[in-house]
Amino acid sequence: MIAQLTEPDLENALDDLTDILHACVQDGASVGFVLPFPPEQARAYWHDHVWPGVAAKTLDLFVARQDGRILGTVQLAPALMPNQPHRADVAKLLVHPDARRRGLGRALMIALEQRAAQIGRTMLVLDTRSSDPSRVLYQSLGFQIAGEIPNYCRNPFEDRLEPTTYMFKDLS
Template sequence: MNVTIEENRSHPRLPDLLGAYHLVNQAEKGTPVTAVADLPAVYRSEAEDPAAAFTADTVLLATATGDELPAGCVVLKAPYEGRAPEIKRLWVAPEARRKGIAKALMAEALRRAAASGASAVRLTVWNWREEPLALYRSLGFEAVASWDRRPDLLCLEKPLERPLERPVRPAATDRIDRLTPEEVRAHASEGLAALLLDAVDSGASVGFLAPLEAPEATAWWSRVADEAAEGVRDVWAARGPDGNLTGVVTLVRAGADNGRHRGEIARLLVHRSARGRGLGHRLLATAEAHAAATGLTLLVLDTQTDSPAERLYRGAGWTAAGTIPDFAADPAGVPRPTTLYYKRLG
């Protein structure tokens, strides 16, 4: 059976799934309750407001092909204090079990943990839960020294390998420079417009619907040049060996007095011909370094949930703050969820 995985800690189905998980969990521990309202406070808060309870974590839901609502969920907790990220709250509705949903959720959680750069992932499981325990062992989890001393609770861990990168030509062949307002204006109708057109043509959600016409792309960059002249936005562009622009990133400074410590990363674009050689990471790092050097202490951004850009930001140490369903349409006009990220500097 095909399963669709989405990240959405605000999905309306999630409270039901988490509530069912905790009610069964309480019953198995010998302290049954009949309603979510009667759960211990820490568990009740998860079921009643998962978006707040898991604000820094990755919440995945699984929907089987043909179904309208997710039938399973899992949480990948953000790492803290140098510890490995932890998988929690794996749950599949009883009527949807033995269809591969739990395995699909675990596979995606492990993939995301590896993509974030984690060297291992861990979890706990009650020793009487034979089916989940068998699944975890089949995925390579092994028992380790306990970090949770509750009786009958097993602590398991799995080492991770980071995805292999394909051989590529060195990223150093692309030179990154900060553009003056005049340079932004000079490149608006050609190199910069071409980057924006390429992004929309490749399906990236960057604020425009397809087909994006060159005059509209040029006009947008002309407005960016005005913002750069006003000191509102900084622009960096990457040039390949032939001098053509291969990527761009902008940093927008908050205008409100109480937000002068904050900036936003916007329009990080890498041309399809230049992808796969680390240029996106270099552009992002350049903007982050400049932000820190000029006194900013917090950066924010948003990106389409489950997009390749999400893997870039997670790998660069950004933290997911929440997901908004149907926040923005992709170039084809289909509403897609957006995940908000932040990164503290210094």
């Protein structure tokens, strides 16, 4: 089941979200963090960076639940600048490594797209490490490649830089 979390939901979701982020980074996800990455840093990310956006209603946070546990998440961040009322960023699509290949990432993205359309956003933008398997998912959902930036992000395991692919989807 996919749900959009609101501020009152956040404290009850914190442990599961911390576990997902921590497990994904440990598994090699390139989502802004590198190893070593203790659970406390994952918890602080949600509490210090995501909660304020949800509370201010500048960020929509979606979760995928199975058997009462949150196993996946994604964020929709509508652009705030006056010349971009049509655009939103997709951020941190995360599915717990133990729950992959069940369609949770696809379901989260579909819910995110529906919400974007509901609030009048017709252009979605995201970036992903070029070698990341999520790129295939995004392309299967209709995202197009805008370009690639070499040496954009650090590999989570090794001290080397990797390219990032920028993608977009026109919802109009």
